[in-house]
Amino acid sequence: EAGVAQSPRYKIIEKRQSVAFWCNPISGHATLYWYQQILGQGPKLLIQFQNNGVVDDSQLPKDRFSAERLKGVDSTLKIQPAKLEDSAVYLCASSLVGDGYTFGSGTRLTVV
């Protein structure tokens, strides 16, 4: 079974620039999550999709972050404009409803 794919693995941008991350979940997994993991902390949920609908985006900074999941499969997370405090690892995970999560390897974003 193929895992959760994320790209890119690393990204360095200047503050105020924009950036996008991509996630391809495990085939058949209806639920997709984006987490932000700041160095030294546990992952924090940014947004959760059920198929192509948003279930929870209460912790997503909507003034600069956006996410979409077209056709209920792949998802993209965008930051525009980026701030220094957005430097973190962005993890994508997917699951069947009510089952455990499978995580991707994440994208490490550095904002300089």
Add this chain to the structure above:
Amino acid sequence: AQTVTQSQPEMSVQEAETVTLSCTYDTSESDYYLFWYKQPPSRQMILVIRQEAYKQQNATENRFSVNFQKAAKSFSLKISDSQLGDAAMYFCASYNNNDMRFGAGTRLTVKP
């Protein structure tokens, strides 16, 4: 809301010895799951062990076992016969109704 607390930022164990990582959680729900995830430098979150709250029996996966104390809301992870490959960040997580919350993590070092 769920909260998860890991009070040990760092732990160290000698190869082949046993180590216990602590975790406490708080939830108002009666139906929930608890997880331990391992995160090596590759950043991928790997499921170590899972416990359903309604089960009294402690979960076991090979060298990994938990001590689940529901009344005390405690969920510790015991690693027996520690191996060099066990060195990683370990995150405790609480899951209910499609909402997973993580602790801040414990960095485990294994000494040869």
